[in-house]
Structures are given as C-alpha cells and as structure tokens.
Amino acid sequence: MPDATGLELIAQRVRESVGDEAVTDTVFSRGRATLDVAPQSVHAVIAYLRDEDQEPWERLMSVHGVDYLPAEPRLGVHYELLSMARTDRLNVRTRVGVEDPRLPTVVDLHPTANFQEREIYDMFGVVFEGHPDMRRILMPEDYEGYPQRRDFPMGGEPVIYTYNEPELPRWYD
Amino acid sequence: MTDLDQPGTMTEPLSVPYRERERSVTMEPIGEEHDELLTINIGPHHPATHGVLRLLTTLEGEIVRDVKPIIGYVHTGIEKSCEDQQYWKVIPFVERMDYLSYYFNAMAFCMAVERLLDEEVPPRAQWLRVIHLELNRIASHLFWIATGSLDIGAITMLWWGCRDRDLALDLFEMSGGQRFHTRYFQVGGVVEDIPPGFEAQTRKFIETMRTRIPQYLSLLDRNEIWLQRTKGTGIVPLETLLELGVTGPLLRAAGHPWDLRKAMPDSGYENFEFKVPVGTVGDNYDRFRVRVEEMLESLKIIEQALDGLPEGPYITDNRKIALPPRHELATSMEALIHHFKLVTEGFRVPPGESYAAVESPRGELGCYVLADGSAKPARVHVRDPSFVNLQALPEMARDHLLADFIACVAMLDPILGGVDR
Numbered sequence: 001m002p003d004a005t006g007l008e009l010i011a012q013r014v015r016e017s018v019g020d021e022a023v024t025d026t027v028f029s030r031g032r033a034t035l036d037v038a039p040q041s042v043h044a045v046i047a048y049l050r051d052e053d054q055e056p057w058e059r060l061m062s063v064h065g066v067d068y069l070p071a072e073p074r075l076g077v078h079y080e081l082l083s084m085a086r087t088d089r090l091n092v093r094t095r096v097g098v099e100d101p102r103l104p105t106v107v108d109l110h111p112t113a114n115f116q117e118r119e120i121y122d123m124f125g126v127v128f129e130g131h132p133d134m135r136r137i138l139m140p141e142d143y144e145g146y147p148q149r150r151d152f153p154m155g156g157e158p159v160i161y162t163y164n165e166p167e168l169p170r171w172y173d
Numbered sequence: 174m175t176d177l178d179q180p181g182t183m184t185e186p187l188s189v190p191y192r193e194r195e196r197s198v199t200m201e202p203i204g205e206e207h208d209e210l211l212t213i214n215i216g217p218h219h220p221a222t223h224g225v226l227r228l229l230t231t232l233e234g235e236i237v238r239d240v241k242p243i244i245g246y247v248h249t250g251i252e253k254s255c256e257d258q259q260y261w262k263v264i265p266f267v268e269r270m271d272y273l274s275y276y277f278n279a280m281a282f283c284m285a286v287e288r289l290l291d292e293e294v295p296p297r298a299q300w301l302r303v304i305h306l307e308l309n310r311i312a313s314h315l316f317w318i319a320t321g322s323l324d325i326g327a328i329t330m331l332w333w334g335c336r337d338r339d340l341a342l343d344l345f346e347m348s349g350g351q352r353f354h355t356r357y358f359q360v361g362g363v364v365e366d367i368p369p370g371f372e373a374q375t376r377k378f379i380e381t382m383r384t385r386i387p388q389y390l391s392l393l394d395r396n397e398i399w400l401q402r403t404k405g406t407g408i409v410p411l412e413t414l415l416e417l418g419v420t421g422p423l424l425r426a427a428g429h430p431w432d433l434r435k436a437m438p439d440s441g442y443e444n445f446e447f448k449v450p451v452g453t454v455g456d457n458y459d460r461f462r463v464r465v466e467e468m469l470e471s472l473k474i475i476e477q478a479l480d481g482l483p484e485g486p487y488i489t490d491n492r493k494i495a496l497p498p499r500h501e502l503a504t505s506m507e508a509l510i511h512h513f514k515l516v517t518e519g520f521r522v523p524p525g526e527s528y529a530a531v532e533s534p535r536g537e538l539g540c541y542v543l544a545d546g547s548a549k550p551a552r553v554h555v556r557d558p559s560f561v562n563l564q565a566l567p568e569m570a571r572d573h574l575l576a577d578f579i580a581c582v583a584m585l586d587p588i589l590g591g592v593d594r
Contacts, residue, residue: 029525030288061418061530062556064541078541080528080556087436091528112418115564116556123252138245138593147253150551154257 002088004028010090011035013053018044027093034091042094043104046079049090050109057081057090060110065120069150073097075124079106096126098149105131123148210238217246223320223582224589228566230578237578240567244560248593255553259519260286260360263553267540268354270555271591273316276302276309277533278555279358281540284439284529286360289522289544292494296483298362299441304375304478305348305357306440306531307471311382312341313534314464318389321461321583325402327393337385340378347371360520361495362488372479379472386468393461403457407569407581411455417568418561421536423585426463427455433532444481445474457577457584467534494520519548535559535586557591 002010011023014035022045025036037045049057059082066076079092096103105128106113117128118137125146128134136143145152158164210231217227225246231239251270255263267282268275280302287294294302319334342352348367349355357364393399411427424431432449434442450466452459488495492511501508522544530539536558543552566585570578 030291030527032288032527034526059415059418061420061537062528062539062541062554062561064528064552064554064556066526066541066543066552066554068543068551078526078528080539080541084431084436089528110418111416112561112564115560119560136245138248140245147250148552150256152253154253 002033002090004033007033007035007090010049010053010055014045014048017048017052032091033089034093037092037094039094039096039103042077042079042092043106043109046081046092046106047109049081049092055083055086057083059084060106060112061089063113063116063120065124065126065148067124067148067150068095075101075126075149077103077120077126098125101126103128105129107131122146125149209233217243223587224592226563226582226587226589226592228582230575232575235575237570237573237575240570240578242563242566244563244589244592246593247589251594252553252555255550257549259548260522260550261515261519263550264358264360265354265356267553267555268356269590270594271533271535271538271557271559271588272353273313273588274309274533274535274538274591275354276305276358277531277538278540279356280306280440281529281531281533281538281555282542282553283358283360284531285527285540285542286522286544286550288527288529289525289542290360290494290520292361292489292491294362294440295486295489296441297366297485298487298489300478300482301348301363301367301487302358302440303442303445304367304475304482305345305363307474307478308341308344308375308378310471310534311468312338312345314468315341317464317534317586318461321586322393322399324579324583325399327396327399329392330389333385333389333392337382340381344371344375344378347374359488359495361491362486364488366487372482375475375479379476382468382472386465390465400458402577402580403461403584405454405456405458406573406577407457407460407584408455409565409568413568414455414565417565419536419565421532421534421558421562422460422463422467423536423562423565425450426452426459428453433530433537437530439529439531445477447471447474457580460584464534521546521548522550530556533558535588535591536562555591555594557594559587559589559591560594563587563592 007026007028011026014023018041021038022041024038027034060079061082062080064078068074068076073095075096077094081090103126117131120126121134122136122139123146210233212231215228215230217225227243229241229243230237251266255266264279267278270278315334315338319331322330345355346352348371349357411429414424414427428451430449430451435449447470450463452463496515497508497511502512524544524546526543528539528541530537538558539556541554542550545551569581
C-alpha cells in the first residue's frame with residue numbers, strides 16, 4: 001500500500017490530470033489507501049491510473065459493491081487496483097445514491113470487471129453504462145429486488161411447490 | 174521396457190501427431206455445407222462441469238466457436254447470511270464458499286478482520302496456519318488431479334487422487350476435529366494447538382506424498398493420450414490472461430511468476446524457502462505440471478514449518494477477541510465473563526474497511542470486510558478466483574475441438590461453490 005503521503009501525491013496527480021472535482025477525498029486507514037472518486041469520473045480516473053500515471057496501477061483485481069446504509073449516498077463501489085511491478089495495492093471508491101444508481105463501466109479498460117460489475121448490478125442494482133452484457137448473473141433473470149442491499153430482508157423467500165405455484169408473482173409469464 | 178525415470182526419452186508414439194492420424198477430425202472450418210452453427214447446452218448437471226456450471230456452447234461441426242458460462246445455480250447468498258452473524262460465526266459460512274479450499278477462505282476473512290482490529294497473530298499460530306494452508310493446497314490439487322484426469326479419461330487417477338487426499342483430510346480431522354470445513358482458523362490465531370502425534374503423522378504424509386507424486390507423473394506424464402489431450406490445447410496469450418484478472422496456476426502456467434506468497438507475503442510466508450513453478454507455453458499441459466510442482470513445493474513448506482514451529486501461544490491472548498483457555502474458566506471469574514460475553518455477543522470491530530488476499534490453490538482469494546462498529550460485519554465480499562478465472566474459459570476454448578474444451582474446463586479447475594457463493 002502507498003503510505004499516507006504517497007496517497008496524497010496520487011490524489012494530487014489525479015486532480016491535475018483528470019480535474020479537480022474527480023477526487024473527493026482520500027482515506028488512509030490501517031494500511032489501506034482509499035481514493036474517493038466522484039461517480040462520473042470513475043472511468044477517467046481508472047484510465048489515468050492505468051495508462052498515464054507515473055506509478056501505473058495496471059491491474060484490477062476485484063470490484064466490490066457495498067451498501068453503507070444509513071449513510072448517504074448509500075451504495076459504494078470499490079475497485080481494488082494492483083500494481084504487480086511494485087506489489088502494491090490501491091483502492092478506488094465511489095458512492096452513488098440508491099435512486100437510479102449509474103456508473104460508467106470499466107470493462108473496456110479492465111475486461112476482468114465484466115462478471116464483477118454484473119454481480120454488483122445483480123446484488124445492488126447499480127447499472128454500469130456501456131457494459132456489454134448488463135444482466136443478472138447469480139440470481140434468476142426474473143428476480144425482483146437487489147438482495148445484498150441492507151434493507152432487503154433476510155430469509156422469507158417463498159419455496160415453490162405445486163400447491164402455491166399459481167400464487168407466486170409472474171409464475172406463468 | 175521403457176525407462177520410466179527418464180522423461181522425454183519416449184519419442185516414437187509422439188512423432189506422428191495424433192491430429193494427423195485422426196483423419197475424421199480436422200481443425201479447419203468445415204466447408205460450406207457444414208458451416209451452420211449449432212448451439213448445445215452442456216450442464217448444469219454434467220460430470221465434466223465440476224459442479225453445476227452451465228455452458229452454452231456454439232459449435233461449428235466439432236469446433237467450439239463460442240462459450241457462454243451461465244452460473245448461479247448454487248448461489249445460496251452466503252455473503253448475505255454473513256451479515257447476520259457475529260464475526261466468529263461468519264468463519265463457518267465463508268469456509269463453505271470454495272469448498273475445496275476452506276482454510277484459505279477462513280484465512281482471507283480472518284486476515285481482513287485482524288487488520289480491522291489491529292491484532293497481531295502469534296508466531297506459532299502463523300506457522301500452524303501455514304501448515305494447514307499448504308496441506309489444504311495439496312488436498313485441493315489432489316482433488317483437481319483426480320477429477321480433472323477423469324474428465325480426460327484417466328480413471329485410475331480418480332482413485333489415486335482421492336485416496337491420497339484422504340490422508341490430508343485425516344490430518345485435518347486430527348487438528349480440527351472435522352475433515353471438511355474445519356473452522357480451525359479463528360480471528361487472532363487458531364482454535365486449538367495441534368494434538369500430540371500430528372507432527373509425526375504429517376511427516377509421514379510428506380514422505381508418502383513424495384513417493385506418490387512421481388507415481389502420478391509416471392501414470393500421466395508418459396501417457397500418450399494424456400499428452401495429446403493436454404499439449405498445445407487451451408493456450409491463451411499472457412496479456413489476455415492478465416487483462417481478464419486470471420491468477421494462480423493458470424497465470425503461472427503462462428510464464429508469469431505471480432504468487433502472493435512471494436509477492437506480498439503474509440502470515441510468515443517470507444520465512445519459508447520455496448520456488449514458484451512457472452510454465453512456458455501456457456497450455457493445459459503446463460497447467461497440469463505447474464500444479465503438480467506446486468504440491469511438491471507445498472511439501473517443502475510444510476516440512477520447514479514443522480522443523481521451525483515456534484513455541485508459544487496458538488491464539489492471541491487478547492481476551493476481548495479470543496476465548497480464554499478452558500482450564501481458566503474453573504478458577505477465574507474474568508475468564509468466565511469473557512467467555513460468556515464472547516459466546517453470547519461476540520466481539521465488536523471498530524468501523525472501517527479492509528481487503529485481505531491470500532494465494533489460494535486457484536489464485537487470489539480476497540475478502541473485503543466492512544465493519545460498522547457492531548459485532549456483525551456490514552458487508553463481506555469474497556473475490557473468488559474461480560469466479561474471475563471462469564471468464565477466461567471462452568478464450569481458452571474458442572476455435573478448439575469440443576473434446577479439448579472439456580480438457581480446458583478440467584484444467585481451469587473452477588469450484589462452483591466459490592463461483593456462485
């Protein structure tokens with residue numbers, strides 16, 4: 001992980017190249033460096049970090065979706081960047097609201113994000129604009145709701161038997 | 174008699190490539206009368222898909238033109254269930270994700286929570302963790318070689334691999350009381366010290382495996398069918414693999430020596446001497462050899478860890494996190510209170526986020542934990558290597574024969590419990 005100073009330097013360089021409003025905050029906590037990024041600048045920041053930065057972050061290892069309920073904006077998306085040359089990690093985080101959450105996709109920069117962005121769409125409802133195949137991936141295609149959101153109840157899924165099948169929504173669609 | 178100790182001396186059967194002899198099969202697109210595409214569905218219940226993986230395959234003749242993996246059939250919402258459990262009760266849940274590398278799942282989760290708690294793990298616990306992780310790596314690779322060989326038609330390997338994996342499971346039963354999903358790793362250390370006899374049994378296991386692994390090689394590595402099925406199939410350029418986020422033996426087989434145990438060592442891995450096997454071509458044969466060599470390297474690590482096993486506590490003595498030893502409960506009121514508090518309420522983790530990654534048998538297994546200050550995690554997300562590596566399957570299989578496609582799935586080694594979580 002870059003140390004706290006290194007993180008500020010990265011943030012400075014991103015602000016200079018991508019724009020002042022791109023980086024909203026930096027958090028350095030327990031050895032983890034987090035760059036908070038405005039949702040509309042995610043693609044530009046990750047492209048800059050991958051290609052142009054003097055210390056490039058060329059690999060994306062993981063994309064996490066988070067629900068920060070009750071904080072606003074509620075949903076968060078984390079990009080775990082990795083530099084194999086420097087064996088270092090950087091976390092890029094962005095926050096979107098729960099009403100019509102949209103983010104630019106990074107699949108064109110990091111093809112590995114394909115499944116992971118689909119998973120976040122599936123679980124949190126964040127739509128990644130420009131994604132080649134924005135469908136649910138783990139839940140059934142006709143599922144309603146986004147089960148990993150914190151306000152989604154745990155349990156209570158009806159089990160389909162022949163006797164209650166017609167009562168379940170859209171069973172005959 | 175062929176000399177089994179000298180690999181590479183057997184040239185005659187390989188000199189005429191199988192493809193040229195097999196006239197009915199051709200690698201070229203099959204002319205105009207056959208260029209119609211056929212979509213077939215492989216799985217979700219099919220012995221060659223290693224779990225419930227559905228592969229929507231587009232064929233032109235016998236050539237695979239496209240593959241769409243369809244997953245989610247064993248999605249059980251483990252990550253959601255984790256949000257309803259206290260931290261120490263999450264461990265059995267995460268272990269059930271990638272069900273062949275349960276120690277690694279628990280390790281990633283425990284490491285993430287330890288970072289949030291700023292908790293040091295005592296050296297003995299780190300060494301015990303390394304021993305179990307490497308035993309688990311061997312057990313996982315043994316099951317891979319057993320089922321993967323079965324897919325290619327080498328049925329003997331199934332019995333041999335499962336027989337020897339049982340020896341590793343016996344060791345897990347000795348130390349943790351369970352053969353699978355042992356819940357042996359705890360936040361701050363391990364749940365119990367190893368019992369008397371564990372060390373001797375482990376050394377015996379190492380000796381056995383050192384004679385068994387050459388047996389596997391003599392069974393497979395000199396087998397013409399095996400070589401023809403694996404050599405030169407499923408090659409993906411290294412840059413594509415890196416872009417797709419593929420890690421683990423698949424990446425190393427393509428020649429990139431990326432191993433988190435060396436690159437970002439944690440839990441005392443920097444103290445052990447071992448090599449990172451890499452391939453040269455990146456075909457299915459290299460994937461096979463890399464995993465076999467990894468087993469031998471893991472044996473070395475276990476041996477070193479047994480030799481240098483430090484004395485001392487096996488779990489942190491922070492009573493706010495780890496249960497007090499059993500004997501203290503009879504004499505110490507504080508121990509009783511701590512025990513009661515931990516079992517009923519669990520421990521609280523200060524708010525924060527962390528991501529910890531370990532090198533699992535299939536690649537980078539990372540665990541992201543969001544703590545909100547309560548005794549339950551607000552979010553647990555696992556970056557499962559099988560889930561990410563599966564994206565490379567269409568690249569591996571495209572424009573290959575359908576039979577090679579099955580070999581690619583076998584050598585990819587996806588664990589659907591981890592893919593779907």
